[in-house]
Amino acid sequence: MRASTPDDYASGLAFGCHPVHTKLATQAFVSFAAFQDINMLITSELADKGILHEIDQMGVYVAQEWSEGEPVNSTLDKLYVKYPELQEACGEAIVQAFDMLRQSYRQGGKTLLCGNGGSAADCEHIVGELMKGFLLRRPIPADFRAKLGKIDGESADYIADSLQGALPAISLVSHTALSTAFANDMAPDLVFAQQVYGYGKPGDVLIGISTSGNSSNVLHALRVAKAADLRTIGLTGSSGGRMKELCDVTICVPYEQTPDIQERHLPIYHALCILLEKEFFGS
Numbered sequence: 001m002r003a004s005t006p007d008d009y010a011s012g013l014a015f016g017c018h019p020v021h022t023k024l025a026t027q028a029f030v031s032f033a034a035f036q037d038i039n040m041l042i043t044s045e046l047a048d049k050g051i052l053h054e055i056d057q058m059g060v061y062v063a064q065e066w067s068e069g070e071p072v073n074s075t076l077d078k079l080y081v082k083y084p085e086l087q088e089a090c091g092e093a094i095v096q097a098f099d100m101l102r103q104s105y106r107q108g109g110k111t112l113l114c115g116n117g118g119s120a121a122d123c124e125h126i127v128g129e130l131m132k133g134f135l136l137r138r139p140i141p142a143d144f145r146a147k148l149g150k151i152d153g154e155s156a157d158y159i160a161d162s163l164q165g166a167l168p169a170i171s172l173v174s175h176t177a178l179s180t181a182f183a184n185d186m187a188p189d190l191v192f193a194q195q196v197y198g199y200g201k202p203g204d205v206l207i208g209i210s211t212s213g214n215s216s217n218v219l220h221a222l223r224v225a226k227a228a229d230l231r232t233i234g235l236t237g238s239s240g241g242r243m244k245e246l247c248d249v250t251i252c253v254p255y256e257q258t259p260d261i262q263e264r265h266l267p268i269y270h271a272l273c274i275l276l277e278k279e280f281f282g283s
Contacts, residue, residue: 112196
């Protein structure tokens with residue numbers, strides 16, 4: 001049946017119907033029993049119009065427009081199916097952030113990250129996805145395996161089979177001795193800035209995470225990053241705060257409350273990590 005009003009939509013869900021999402025026109029709702037038959041009709045219709053499709057594991061039909069030589073980025077498509085509000089609010093910034101990170105890694109750069117509280121935990125999380133396999137295995141190059149074999153033939157296979165390709169990333173929230181020493185001796189709000197000054201090289205990227213966009217220690221780190229010719233990316237809430245003035249790219253999720261903002265930051269940086277992994281280890 002076709003859902004023409006919000007009540008129809010709610011009624012369809014209440015009776016166990018599955019939403020059929022397309023970019024062609026309106027939403028429709030079909031019973032699970034009839035889903036496959038209708039999907040065949042829609043698939044045939046879309047094939048004539050040059051549109052690809054996929055069925056996700058929840059049985060939701062997603063139509064994806066494409067043009068020859070420019071396939072739709074399925075990672076971002078899936079992100080926007082789950083969080084449609086992000087596409088309009090920050091879709092362009094997400095793509096720009098990916099391009100910036102990709103360019104930096106291609107040129108031998110690294111990523112630095114800073115934030116406070118839950119955002120500090122996000123920094124650690126991102127490093128965990130970049131520095132080892134996330135969705136892909138990331139085997140090490142054959143020539144490195146061979147070098148290990150020349151050093152110690154007995155342990156070479158164990159080491160080579162366990163190591164994974166890495167995208168260099170450093171969380172600036174983790175270094176307890178340095179942070180406490182600098183905070184005690186110099187200035188607590190410059191702990192991140194000191195590390196950017198020490199680690200950062202031109203072409204590296206600093207990702208600053210602040211739900212308000214106004215965290216002073218993150219802002220100072222961004223200022224030092226710009227002075228040191230690093231590129232800067234901000235993850236924040238709807239207003240962007242003062243961070244917006246200091247970042248080359250600012251991803252502003254369309255929420256104002258901290259929990260809501262953090263809940264959208266996670267799928268965004270997951271998507272960025274997936275895109276980078278596909279870019280450098282997909283083959």
